[in-house]
Amino acid sequence: MKTYDFFAPTRVLFGPGQLHQLHTLPMPGKKAMIVTSNGQSTIRNGSLETTKNELTQAGCAFALFNQVSANPLKETVEQGAQFARDNQCDFVVALGGGSVMDAAKNMAMLASQPTNDLWDFVFTENGKKQNIKNPVLPWIAITTSAGTGSEVDAAGVITNPETKEKIGVGGFEGMFATYAIVDPELMKTVPPKFTAYQGFDALFHSLEGYISNRHNPMADMVQRAAIENIGAYLPRAVTDGSDMEARTAVAFANTMSGYSMDVSACTSEHSMEHAMSAYHPSLPHGAGLIMISVEYFTYWINRHVCDERFIDMAKFLGKTDASDPMDFITALKALQKACGVDDLKMSDYGIEKSEALTLAKNARATMGGLFLCDPAEMPEADCAGIYERSWK
Structure with a gap:
């Protein structure tokens, strides 16, 4: 194939120390839902505290959702979307590895929809194959691992244990991150x-x-x-x-x-x-x-x-x-x-x-x-x- 269609609108800040530049960027909202894993790595390596400080310097409030597992679940995405609504968050900040990125971008998508069933937007035999009705909440990717490239794509892999489906969900317009911060210093403590x-x-x-x-x-x-x-x-x-x-x-x-x-x-x-x-x-x-x-x-x-x-x-x-x-x-x-x-x-x-x-x-x-x-x-x-x- 000699033709291609390349659309990747995310602004990427790459290199050691780039997390400290977050506060200099125009924020896409006033209150962030920070999404992390259910582990302690972002606390131990200080990236969560740094992210909070950067958001505060940027004049943004935040609420923390720290429930994402290694293979993110449908139920977790739905809980995160509801958390964003309940806390009146108007954008999402994903801080973690690929699983956090995948879950967070789908939370950002689902939070603005009239339904809270993620599988309404899945195009498989068990999904309802619906298109989104409302714009996706903006989201920021801060990756702490080097594995999935999920900071610069528009879909995320989610598992539905009931149907034994682990599939890519999303890909809708607006699901690319506004910013991606790829800071190798955040990856030093990965085992x-x-x-x-x-x-x-x-x-x-x-x-x-x-x-x-x-x-x-x-x-x-x-x-x-x-x-x-x-x-x-x-x-x-x-x-x-x-x-x-x-x-x-x-x-x-x-x-x-x-x-x-x-x-x-x-x-x-x-x-x-x-x-x-x-x-x-x-x-x-x-x-x-x-x-x-x-x-x-x-x-x-x-x-x-x-x-x-x-x-x-x-x-x-x-x-x-x-x-x-x-x-x-x-x-x-x-x-x-x-x-x-x-x-x-x-x-x-x-x-x-x-x-x-x-x-x-x-x-x-x-x-x-x-x-x-x-x-x-x-x-x-x-x-x-x-x-x-x-x-x-």
């Missing part, structure tokens, strides 16, 4: 294994986009930047979280992978992992992607649907002498080993090998749109086979 999980999530956004049938020159550019920076710097960030050069490079890669989703698309690998963590919510998204990645990409290599692109990606990951598509798998395995995530097991999270077909069916039923972005058609049996070969 090594989660630094790795998040970094690989960002990597797979761009790897998938590069082989998708939606690839284009703009997407190729941001994806290459993401892949090269993660390949070069993620092991360093995992080894030493205070290495600001590495943290900054991985944070940049993450934002580039967010742009990848704006101008291109992920492929079925993401649908497949969402099915895994929909049934097993304790599974971190990045870890699930790592578990299936080698078999997933080997599947496409064996089908020879985009050999040159796999050679490109091997070179982007640092294997400069790559000449065969399988060199990419060699590079991917080496990166996983360097980050200490090469021995992850599905069985450690309660996933049974016998679930393969169930997961394959769920992946296609809930996020079938990403299968349409694959470089070729993937039959259901082939999808199940990838799970089976990945299981240990």
Whole structure:
């Protein structure tokens, strides 16, 4: 594809110390709902206090909603939307990782609608497939991790435990953040294994986009930047979280992978992992992607649907002498080993090998749109086979 449609209107403040610039920006409202996770990380690293101080300097009041879990739930988004109404908040500030970003942008969308059922706006068999009726509340993204790129896109992944759906929700007009603050200093305290999980999530956004049938020159550019920076710097960030050069490079890669989703698309690998963590919510998204990645990409290599692109990606990951598509798998395995995530097991999270077909069916039923972005058609049996070969 030589054409593309790239719309990413968020103003991004990138680099160490940028959170301290928040008060200098024109605020999109008078009272913010600050959305954080249900953990203590933003308290321990001081980012919550800094955010409060910045909002106060900007002349804004605020109320805190701190209930978002690692895999954000439909119920939590609905509670947050009601909290915003009850506290008369006219904009949202998301402070946290990708889960907080995903939940907060959907709270901002839902808070201004005449219904408080998020699944009214979901386009699956269990959703009501409605369009929004009122403008979305403005929101500000302050990301404390480098994984999802959610600070620069317009949808968020939400889980509905009742229907076993973990899907992208949103994408409506007005759902891009007004501002995104990408401050690597806020990422210094992310533990090594989660630094790795998040970094690989960002990597797979761009790897998938590069082989998708939606690839284009703009997407190729941001994806290459993401892949090269993660390949070069993620092991360093995992080894030493205070290495600001590495943290900054991985944070940049993450934002580039967010742009990848704006101008291109992920492929079925993401649908497949969402099915895994929909049934097993304790599974971190990045870890699930790592578990299936080698078999997933080997599947496409064996089908020879985009050999040159796999050679490109091997070179982007640092294997400069790559000449065969399988060199990419060699590079991917080496990166996983360097980050200490090469021995992850599905069985450690309660996933049974016998679930393969169930997961394959769920992946296609809930996020079938990403299968349409694959470089070729993937039959259901082939999808199940990838799970089976990945299981240990």
